[in-house]
Amino acid sequence: MKLAVVGAGAVGQAVLELADGYGHTVTAVADSSTGALDPAGIDIDSVLTQKHTDGTVGSQTLDAVLEGEYDALIEATPTTIGNAEPAFGHVQRALGRDRDVVLANKGPVAQRYEDVRALERESDGTVRFEATVGGAIPVFSTIEDVGPGNVTAVRGVLNGTANFILSRMTAEGVAYEHALAEAQDIGVAEADPSFDVDGTDAALKCVILGNVLTDAAYTLDDAEVMGIRDIPASALELAQDDGSTIRLIGEVDGEGVRVRPRLVDEHGTLAVSGTQNIVQVETTHAGRLNISGRGAGGRETATAIMSDLRALES
16 A cells, blocks of 8 residues: 555654555655655655654655545544644545545544544545554454444553553552653653643543444543542552552443553453553453553554554455
8 A cells, every 4th residue: 555654753653664564655754844755655764864863754745745645644643632633634634535544643533533433434535543542452453353332341551651650669669750750761751741640641542442332422521530640659558468459440331431540450460560551352242352462662553553554455
């Protein structure tokens, strides 16, 4: 397939690096202010070098990229909430041209799911978004295989930053602030960690899951969200004394969407450590399915994008 990649951060760059190995040609790429396009395939090495040296990807514009020649648009810009712009506009333009869309950006399907589906129904293009939840973990393909109507609930650890902090607080007995500083030092947490530690990122992922399972058009406003900032080290110590630990758990079931710290068995499947993620899919006929792996990272997320592209080709 010919790909246009919008977003040149870690995920977008990983898509550029992996595309050829999966049999795809990148014909266009854009960051927030510049673009490059070539119907025969852009020079990936040149684009990545230019991005690393002067912060641009070319001399073209984002508009030129969106109107370029491609089969599928890869939307890998940073997630925004509210009206999910500018990503929603990118989706709209691609579907308006009957192109497929693969999302790494959570905004359009977390905040404007009903609008995205309406645009999709009017287009010959298809929208897929495996990369929006769980990084490399095949969450939506598993639900697709089982059948959304046969899934009664989904829960899991869906944010690696929060999980790393809780893991370090448990292992070392340190306070939240100390564990957060360590996470920032090694690049696991952003300078402003609010999106992760306040539960927003996990909630957006759960909202998307809720939309897929129920077609209810949830948004972030419909989720009950509690983060990890106020968990003292003493609470983790007390949990350990009882054979438990604390994890930030996202849940989607018939009662709605929730993200909150919860006690879990310290040897149980939900007690993943570090930046690992785990998703539990409760099914009507097959019982509980546990899927775990790396829930973030450029190449990890890019592999989920490649999975969606493979599905579009089949």
